[in-house]
Amino acid sequence: MNPPGPPDDPHAELAALVRDVRNGLAWRARGGAYAAPGGRTARPPAAPTDAAVSAPAPDLARVAPAAVAARAIEVAVDVEAPALGPARTLPVIREDLGECTRCKLSETRQKIVFGVGPALAPLMFIGEAPGADEDRQGEPFVGRAGELLDKMIEAMGWGRGDVYIANVLKCRPPGNRNPEPDEVAACRPFLDAQIQAVRPRIIVTLGRPAANVVLGNDAPISALRGRFHEHRGVRVMPTFHPAFLLRQPERKRDAWSDLKQVIAELERLGVAPPRPARG
Ligand code: URA
Numbered sequence: 001m002n003p004p005g006p007p008d009d010p011h012a013e014l015a016a017l018v019r020d021v022r023n024g025l026a027w028r029a030r031g032g033a034y035a036a037p038g039g040r041t042a043r044p045p046a047a048p049t050d051a052a053v054s055a056p057a058p059d060l061a062r063v064a065p066a067a068v069a070a071r072a073i074e075v076a077v078d079v080e081a082p083a084l085g086p087a088r089t090l091p092v093i094r095e096d097l098g099e100c101t102r103c104k105l106s107e108t109r110q111k112i113v114f115g116v117g118p119a120l121a122p123l124m125f126i127g128e129a130p131g132a133d134e135d136r137q138g139e140p141f142v143g144r145a146g147e148l149l150d151k152m153i154e155a156m157g158w159g160r161g162d163v164y165i166a167n168v169l170k171c172r173p174p175g176n177r178n179p180e181p182d183e184v185a186a187c188r189p190f191l192d193a194q195i196q197a198v199r200p201r202i203i204v205t206l207g208r209p210a211a212n213v214v215l216g217n218d219a220p221i222s223a224l225r226g227r228f229h230e231h232r233g234v235r236v237m238p239t240f241h242p243a244f245l246l247r248q249p250e251r252k253r254d255a256w257s258d259l260k261q262v263i264a265e266l267e268r269l270g271v272a273p274p275r276p277a278r279g
Contacts, residue, residue, distance in 0.1 A: 084196055084232075090119055093193045097170065102186040105171035111138035112171060115194055117164030122271045123156075123262070124200035125149065126191070127241065128209045129169035129179055140165045141242075148242040149206070156259055157273025164198045166191060168213045184213055195234065201269050202262055203234055207241030225258055228265065237262050 088096070094114050100106055113130040116139055125141075133143030141149045150160050169179050169187050191213075195203065205211040208221040214231050215224070215238070224238040239258040240251055256279070263277045 084192060087196045088193055090115075090194065090197050093190060093197060096193075097190055100170065100186075103171075103183045105169065105173060105183055108174045109171035110135045113138055113140050113167060114170055114190075115140060115164060115166035116160075117166075117198070118162070119197065121162065121164040121198050122201045122266060122269075123158060123163040124195065124198050124203045125153070125163060125165045125206060126203060126210045126214060127165070127167045127206045129167050129176075130172040131176055131243075132172065134167075135172035140167050144246060145241070145243040148246060152242065152255070152259060155256070155278045156263055157275045157277035159274065162274060164194070164200065166194050168210050179209060188213065195232070200234060201271055202266060203231065203236045204259070204262060205236060205238045207244060208238075210241075211236075211238035225254070226261075228261070235265060237265075 097112065097114065100112060109130075113134045117124070127141060127145075127149075130140060131143050131145070133146070134140055140146070149165075153160055153163055168191055169183055170190060171183075171187075173179055173183070203214065205214050208224075211221060211224050212218055214236055215229050216231075217224075221238060221240065225240065227237075229236045229238065237258055240248075240255045245252050245255055260277075260279070263273065266273070
């Protein structure tokens with residue numbers, strides 16, 4: 001296993017390794033895998049396995065119930081995170097993905113949407129699945145939600161070309177329906193491999209499905225956003241999906257507060273944005 005972290009920081013690498021082993025043992029102790037509510041539940045979900053590493057509690061009282069229930073999701077959530085193979089480069093991972101037919105989405109997609117960004121990016125954004133524009137162009141977040149994501153990244157002092165952007169699913173679900181468990185299971189090894197290759201210092205997940213898949217839980221986004229979690233030694237900040245923010249612009253303030261925490265944490269880690277952040 002090759003845990004993410006800077007190659008020149010053996011302490012961070014060792015700490016990540018210890019955390020991996022500890023999490024692995026905890027997963028094993030709980031055993032099994034389950035699907036999120038509404039899915040094919042094999043056993044009741046265990047408590048979230050991610051460790052909250054900084055915890056200003058989210059202000060649940062301010063979260064509109066409609067927003068929480070906005071999308072009933074059926075996303076496969078692996079409590080048992082799949083084992084990682086040796087790290088591969090992004091071009092090798094793309095080659096391994098090939099003209100993928102591992103799930104039924106291959107029958108309806110136009111283009112595979114693998115991911116974009118530099119090979120080693122300090123910041124990685126993970127969305128849910130390509131939409132119609134992304135399916136046509138083969139690039140993540142190029143539609144209206146993508147325009148807003150670009151603005152969010154720029155407000156943080158970064159540019160789209162400085163960060164890595166990927167989705168849980170690499171192919172568009174027809175009609176933008178929710179990802180199904182078998183589709184997530186088929187794509188998951190490629191997302192894991194991308195994270196392993198990019199070695200981001202911080203991952204920002206966009207929307208509930210991406211947060212649930214990365215963190216291996218089924219909690220609503222309102223319970224996850226606003227504080228850091230951890231995935232294989234990488235800090236993860238779940239925030240709202242830009243498509244949701246387009247529908248509920250009054251929640252942009254909350255998303256910006258999440259992103260400001262990311263800016264501050266990157267700074268603490270010694271990673272400065274190319275330009276000063278706004279606000
Ligand atoms: N929504 C996503 O989650 N990903 C995209 O690439 C586009 C829209």
